[in-house]
Amino acid sequence: MVKEIERTGITVVQMANLIPVAKTVGANRMVPTISIPYPLGDPKTSEEEQWEVRYHRVGIALDALETEIEEQTVFAV
Amino acid sequence: MSNKAVVYINQFFGQIGGEEAADHEPEVRDGVAGAAQAIAPNFDGEIVKTVICGDNYMSSNQDKAVAKILGELEDVDFDIFFAGPAFQAGRYGNACGAIGKAVKEEFNVPVVSSMNVENPGVDMFKKHIYIFPGGHSAAKMRDDAKKMAEFGNKLLNEEGPFLAEEEGFYKRGIRHQYFLPDETPAADRAIDMLLKKINGEEYQSELPIPEQDLVEIAPAIQDLSSTKIALVTSGGIVPVENPDKIQSASATRWGKYNIAGQDKLENRASNKYKTIHAGYDPAAADADPNRVVPLDALRKYQEEGRIGEIHDYFYSTVGTGTTEGEAARMGAEIAGELLEANVQAVILTST
Incomplete structure (x- = not known):
């Protein structure tokens, strides 16, 4: 899906836990999430911690959208 | 001396x-x-150990697990090391490939x-380990496992x-030096191929170049504060009535769901999204769908002026067992809508 969206010229960032899969499929901008069943907020942690993780990683995704890249890039979190 | 195998x-x-139990830490029995x-x-030999590891544990803590x-x-x-069979299970395929590649490199045994x-594990790891084409589900367990065991014997x-x-395993892209049974020299084969090509006939290259379909990288967004962003997910978040x-x-x-004016995605208990x-x-996503579609965090960035606008709809489908062909079609359909709505950037979350 990410490829078809990017093919139209829309800038897209994929947030995923399985980064190697995202890379193989062909995503160009990637931001890691913390797990598969809860990508952006571990229920075992406090509400505040979950919010911080989510706010932080979505912020990295926004940074990624603003960054020119030459090749497939995983943005550090 | 009988052969000894480890199975993952x-x-x-x-x-x-x-x-x-998908977070189960690795154990060796x-x-x-x-x-x-x-x-x-x-298998013509003995299975000495069985390694068991949760799929989520392997994908979230791969270095530690390996x-x-x-x-x-x-x-x-x-x-010898056997991993799987993993059928069409993406996380399991990733796990089999990751541990298989590591075992091969560390112990130099065939995998x-x-x-x-x-x-997706096929494309990621076929270069590193022998992977046989298998069925969609565990209904094919016996056939798929038999193929693995028999090739292991060989x-x-x-x-x-x-x-x-x-x-019959997936091509690894490794070249071997050997003589063809009919001993036709390379020069003759090359000329035969060239003549066929000139005559417009079918011919088969001896060195096929694998295709990788990468799309052109879209340019960076210059000014996010005047940009319209959309949320898309393969994590299956939908209104409770689906x-x-x-x-x-x-x-x-796939579906699109109106989020205009909403600060966050309300959960299943509130009868809204699951x-x-x-x-x-599904427990964590049902309890708080923003863990998968982070509308709350994106609203905060909108409030702060970091982004211009959030598209009134988010788009959703399910990415498990979904074929690449279907995913591409749905992606193209969603992209068409996004273009029409003047969306310039997308955050796509997957699980």
């Missing part, structure tokens, strides 16, 4: 549990456990697995080269 399986096939029994009857397993296998005497052609008992065309009847696996449908994705434990 996930928490489900290790009979530890389903999604609720003596002898045959769980679905390793499917390999045993056709290190632990390699450490425990250090003093184990074995000649054999089996995956359906749609499993690897341990016969001389190579083992060619993809003859043995109005578009999106399938829980192998999806062919996940229908059958590939992961």
Whole structure:
């Protein structure tokens, strides 16, 4: 899906836990999430911690959208 | 001396549990456990250990999981490593490939697995380990495991080269030097090929170049504060009644849901949003769908002026067992809508 969206010229960032899969499929901008069943907020942690993780990683995704890249890039979190 | 094998399986096939046990840490058991029994009857030797690890644990803590397993296998005497079969299960395929590649590099033993052609693990790891084409689901367990075991026997008992065309595993892109049975020299074969090409006839290259379909990288957004952003997910978040009847696996449908004026996605208990994705434990996503579609965090950035606008709809489908073809079609349909709505940037979340 990410490829078809990017093919139209829309800038897209994929947030995923399985980064190697995202890379193989062909995503160009990637931001890691913390797990598969809860990508952006571990229920075992406090509400505040979950919010911080989510706010932080979505912020990295926004940074990624603003960054020119030459090749497939995983943005550090 | 009889051959010794180690088998890797996930928490489900290790009979530890389903999604609720997907965070299970790796353990190494003596002898045959769980679905390793499917390999045993056709393997000409002994299965000395069975490694069991939760799929989520492997994908979220891969380095740790691999290190632990390699450490425990250090003093184990074995000649071959089997992983799977993993069918069309993406996380399981990734796990089999990751541990298989590491075992091969660390212990220099052959590694054999089996995956359906749609499993992303195939493209990721076919260069590193032998992967046989397998079925969609565990209904094919016996056939897929038999293929793995029989090829394992061959690897341990016969001389190579083992060619993809003859043995049936996915092509690894490794070149072997050998003489064709009919001994036609390369010069003659090249001329034959050239003549066929000139005459417009079919010919088969001896060095096919694998295709990789990468799309052109879209330019960076210059000014996010005047940009319209949309949220898209393959995590299966939908209104609780699932109005578009999106399938829980192998999806062919997608939906778009209005989030105009909403600060966050309300949860299942409030009768608003839930996940229908059958590939992961839904508890966390049902309790707070923003864990999968982070509308709350994106609203905050909108409030702060970091982004201009959030598109009034988010788009959703289910990414488990979904074929690449269907995913591409749905992606193109969604992209068409986004273009029409003047969306300039997308955050796509996957589970």
